[in-house]
Amino acid sequence: MRRQQIILFVLLLVVSIVPHFLSEGTNLVVSRNISWLVLFPVRITTNLFEYLTISATRIERLEILVTQIQLENALLKDRLDSDTTTLESEEHVLLKATVIGRDPLNINGYLHIDKGTNHGVTANQPAVSVYGFVGKVKHAGPLSSIVETVENYGFTVSAIDVNTGIHGMIRKKENLMFLYVRRNDQISVGDSIMTSGMSEIFPKGILIGTVHAISESDNMFFKDVYVTPAAPINRLVSTYIIQSRISVRPGN
Amino acid sequence: MLRYLLYVVALYITIPFSSSVDVAMIIAFFVIIEEDSRFALAYAFLAGLITDLYFPVRLGISSLINIVLTQSLIVLKKYLVLNPLTTIATFIVFYFVRTALLNIFIASPISLVQISCTILAFFPTLFILKRIVRGPWMKK
Numbered sequence: 001m002r003r004q005q006i007i008l009f010v011l012l013l014v015v016s017i018v019p020h021f022l023s024e025g026t027n028l029v030v031s032r033n034i035s036w037l038v039l040f041p042v043r044i045t046t047n048l049f050e051y052l053t054i055s056a057t058r059i060e061r062l063e064i065l066v067t068q069i070q071l072e073n074a075l076l077k078d079r080l081d082s083d084t085t086t087l088e089s090e091e092h093v094l095l096k097a098t099v100i101g102r103d104p105l106n107i108n109g110y111l112h113i114d115k116g117t118n119h120g121v122t123a124n125q126p127a128v129s130v131y132g133f134v135g136k137v138k139h140a141g142p143l144s145s146i147v148e149t150v151e152n153y154g155f156t157v158s159a160i161d162v163n164t165g166i167h168g169m170i171r172k173k174e175n176l177m178f179l180y181v182r183r184n185d186q187i188s189v190g191d192s193i194m195t196s197g198m199s200e201i202f203p204k205g206i207l208i209g210t211v212h213a214i215s216e217s218d219n220m221f222f223k224d225v226y227v228t229p230a231a232p233i234n235r236l237v238s239t240y241i242i243q244s245r246i247s248v249r250p251g252n
Numbered sequence: 253m254l255r256y257l258l259y260v261v262a263l264y265i266t267i268p269f270s271s272s273v274d275v276a277m278i279i280a281f282f283v284i285i286e287e288d289s290r291f292a293l294a295y296a297f298l299a300g301l302i303t304d305l306y307f308p309v310r311l312g313i314s315s316l317i318n319i320v321l322t323q324s325l326i327v328l329k330k331y332l333v334l335n336p337l338t339t340i341a342t343f344i345v346f347y348f349v350r351t352a353l354l355n356i357f358i359a360s361p362i363s364l365v366q367i368s369c370t371i372l373a374f375f376p377t378l379f380i381l382k383r384i385v386r387g388p389w390m391k392k
Contacts, residue, residue: 005289009323012297016316027311035305042306046268 092203094240095119097127100144108233109152111135115241116143124201126242132207132230133157133195134239145241150176150208151233159208160196161187167196170208170227178211178225185223187214193227203242255385256291259283262381263299267306274370276303277350278377280318281325281343285334286385289326296322309358317353321346336375343374 019027097119101112115121117140127134127147135149148155151172159170159178164187168180181187191211197204213226259279266275280299284292300315325346332338347370354360 002289005293005326008290008293009319012293012319013316016297016300016312016319019312020310031305031308031311034301034311035308038302039305041264042267042302045265049268 091245092242093245094128095121095243096238096240097121097145098238099236103146106152109149110138111147111149111233111236111239113145113147113239113241114143116141116145118142120243121145121241126202126206127239128206128242129231129236129239131232132209133202134231134233134236136201137241147239149233150229150231157202157208158196158198159193161211162192162194163188164191167198168225176209176227176229178227179222181223181225182221183216183223187211187225189214255287256295258384259287259295260298263295263302267302270303271307272366272369273373274347274366275373275377277347278343278370278374279381280322281346282378282381284322284325285329285339292326293319293322309360313358314354317350317357321350339378340371340374344371347371 019030022030095115097113097115099111100114102108103110103112111127111134113121113127121137121140123137123140125137125140127136127149133150135147135152135155137145138148139146150157150170153172156169156171158167160167161178161181164185166181166185166187168178170193171177171179178187178193189211193208193211195202195204195206195208207230209227209229211225212228215224215226217224262279263276266279270276276299280292280296283295287295296318297315300318301312303314304311325342328342332342347367351360351362351367355362
């Protein structure tokens, strides 16, 4: 073994052993300083890789989000077209009304609006919003009216599942329920529920909500279908009253 | 000189992946077998130091084990007839002893997956290194 090699070996051995005799604090400081100096290129490379990995993940998430938004946008466009053709028909006109109050004992159950019989509002006229179904006029005064919303306990409206064509009833119990769906009916979470038109009050095709949960009930024939209302009743500031064109025509 | 630079660059590049495949130790072994003894010692020390700094447990322990093992291998190298079988056998012993010593001194966990991957990656890495180091562009 050459002398140079022995000297180098002993030197490196000493350098390797010395840190073991240092106190923990000194060892930490030395480690940090040497690490900053020696690992500078490694840290740059690692950070770059981490950045690229995180970027790739974020891009993937954003792509999914964009696709979802595009899909949602297309659905909303369809719904908007559908609403326009259904509501702006020859039979109906819309009267915009501002929400001016709420029942303090049933904050989402009843809305007070600034339109009344003087504007052609009568009891049982349907109320909608840009999001979907709201309810119906319960009482019409000369200058203001009270709208009973879909979130009022016991409110009922005939409805249809758009995807499957299953007819039933929307009723507010503890939750908003789509009733009379048989146990063997193939209904899915995410299905849109609309008014079926089998009513003297509500026209067909107004979005009531979407199915958010399905559970097997104790009932032998039907299952529990839970619906999320399309219209955010607690955030509504205005609503549209659907009026029959014949009833508001001048001279009638 | 260019070769030595290559080894150091390769060490820096491979150290972040050493927790899954210990390529740094394969390169260190290659350097011991192929290069000058003094450089091999210095390189083993550097590899140990960088490992200690990148996966900090106790500063100096990896470099200490590395230089002791490297010195032992440099001594043993004279008595070894290097063919593929003895090379891989020597590497396996070298790597197992290093892992065992780390486990004894700093309770570093023994990962069989890492050991298997490192042994599997041994010949391909050696082949690539030989192709690079013994390539005509390196002899200029």
